[in-house]
Amino acid sequence: MPTELTRCYGRGDLHFVTFSCYRRWPLLESKLARDLFVRELSRMRTEHGFRLVGYVVMPEHVHLLMGEPMKGTPSTALQVLKQRVSRKMRQQKEKLSSQQKSVAFAEDRGESGQFWQERFYDFNVYSSGKVQEKLNYMHANPVIRRLVEHPQDWPWSSWSNYAKNGEGLIAVDFV
Numbered sequence: 001m002p003t004e005l006t007r008c009y010g011r012g013d014l015h016f017v018t019f020s021c022y023r024r025w026p027l028l029e030s031k032l033a034r035d036l037f038v039r040e041l042s043r044m045r046t047e048h049g050f051r052l053v054g055y056v057v058m059p060e061h062v063h064l065l066m067g068e069p070m071k072g073t074p075s076t077a078l079q080v081l082k083q084r085v086s087r088k089m090r091q092q093k094e095k096l097s098s099q100q101k102s103v104a105f106a107e108d109r110g111e112s113g114q115f116w117q118e119r120f121y122d123f124n125v126y127s128s129g130k131v132q133e134k135l136n137y138m139h140a141n142p143v144i145r146r147l148v149e150h151p152q153d154w155p156w157s158s159w160s161n162y163a164k165n166g167e168g169l170i171a172v173d174f175v
Contacts, residue, residue, distance in 0.1 A: 013068070013124040013125060013126050014051070014053060014065055014066065014067055014124070014125040014126070014131060014175075015064075015065070015066055015067070015068070015074050015122050015123070015124060015125065016063065016064070016065050016122070016123040016124075016125050016130075016134045017063070017064045017065075017066065017074060017078065017120050017121065017122050017123075018061060018062070018063050018120060018121040019061065019062055019078065019082065019116060019117065019119075019120035019121070020060060020061040020062075020116070020117040021060045021061065021115065021116060021117065022114040022115060022116060022117050023117065024060045024061065024117070025060060026059035026060045027059075027060065027089075027115055028057055028058065028059050028060065028062075029059040029060075032092065033089060034057045034156045035156075035169075036085065036088055036089065036092065037057050037062070037085050037156075038055075038057060038156060038169045038170055040081060040084050040085050040088065041055065041064075041081060041170065042169075042170040042171075043084075044077060044080060044081045044084070045170075047071070048069035048070065048071045048072060048077045048080070049069055049070030049071055050066050050067045050068060050069035050070070050074070050077060051066060051067030051173040052064065052065075052066055052067075052158075052170070052171075052172050052173055053065040053066065053067070053131065053135070053158075053172060053173055053174075053175055054134065054135045054138050054139075054157075054158040054162075054172060055138065055157060055158050055170075055172070056138040056139065056141050056142065056154070056156065056157035056158070056159075057156040057157070058141060058142065058145065058147075059147075063134075063137075063138045063141065065125065065131065065134050065135065065138065067173070074122065075120075078120055082115075082116045085115070085116075086114075086115035086116060089115060090115075128175070131175055135158070135162070138157060138158070139151045139157055139158070139159040139162075141157075142154035142157065151163075155168075155169055156169065158172045161174075162174070
């Protein structure tokens, strides 16, 4: 990533953010790991007061379409979210399947023990057309990656919220 990255906060824009597991390893490949992430996302959303317009949790990365939090910035909210998920994953490590244990942390691969790649990609979304484009992209991601045949088969996204009038793992803010 560029070292001179500039973030544009304070304008009330939505932010399409992408962040990855360390070295893009599939550290979120288990249902337990994705469920844990979604629970923490819901908790963070409430605590930091940001709008969540859309999301998808993939095995090795996450996309969020979020508003600016009432408390802090998107950067600080994401930092706390990533820290909480990584701590809880470490606490749950003993309960995970043997397959997930083998990739639960970078330390298991002889690395530094990180769960998340540093930093994140942020794109300010300021038009309804871009909002729809980003939602379509997120909801199609599991299908394009051949994890499922239809977005309805991947519960770790906001697709069901939009298709089923709000029925999803966590609530989203419709725009």
